[in-house]
Amino acid sequence: MPTLSNDYYEFFGLARKLNVDQAELQKRFYELSRQWHPDRFSRKSAAEQAQALEATAILNDGYRTLRNPVRRAEYLLKEEGFPIGEQRSKDVPAELLEEVFELNMMLEELKEGDDSARSQLEAAQQNFIGLRDSVDSELEKLFNKYDASEPRSETAKQALHEIRGVLNRRRYIENLLRDVDRAIHPAGAQTEPVEDRL
């Protein structure tokens, strides 16, 4: 039996880059899906069947992770020793915290029935959408910086460190946009899914 790699990049046979060719990824996904399809293992030993099942799980999780730029970056950060979510609040710029706080105050006013907060919120929403766009282009630049650097070099580490900071900001913005959207359109509203951005 072949040994399975738990590493998504290795499993898909892709270079450890932050930019991933979506067409290539999809092609590998289909190939590997066929290769590991449970039907092809129905007459094999129990151990081989179990391995096929394990491979399918890695395949699906890996595809979900690598397909999305934010999840992909979070995955690579974790693998390279920059786990997200374990650092303290000092990594978030003070101005962003102020903005987040103000927007939350407005949200609360709107929830309490003060409808004059609505137009303010809508303006703030536009502002935050713009902010998210600029964060995304910042990420794009940093992805390129990382991909062009020698693996595990100082430049690579520096890029990953910066990416983590930017991803933190992005998460704040993303959470807020979701809350604002819910407050403005209470029933069944949705912004474009995170999945398809960047």
Add this chain to the structure above:
Amino acid sequence: MAYSEKVIDHYQHPRNVGSLDKNSPDVGTGMVGAPECGDVMKLQVKVNPETGVIEDAKFKTFGCGSAIASSSLATEWLKGRTVDQALEIKNTDIVNELSLPPVKIHCSVLAEDAIKAAISDYKKKQSSRKPEAVAVS
């Protein structure tokens, strides 16, 4: 995951919610956040500059029950302490008092950071004031 009774009590009846005048020289403001859950916490202290005792403390937190409870408890503990005693409050004290589970420890860290940020803001304001006072007299 179940919240402890103390967390629920602070969550349902938060102490000292509100704000103090952040432009006042006797008020220190700490604004901190936890990116992973989108929490943001503002904690303020009003200090008597003569005695260094914290006379009032207010907070406003947008976040989960544990984050609200941690900051609510922090403001309770701050009142009546000196600035230096306030800096001795550790996140583990909050964890123990509220029986926070491991996944919520970062909420107590946030509260400790907020205390430190508020005190350092107050100290910064005071030290930038002193040379002025000397110059005037």
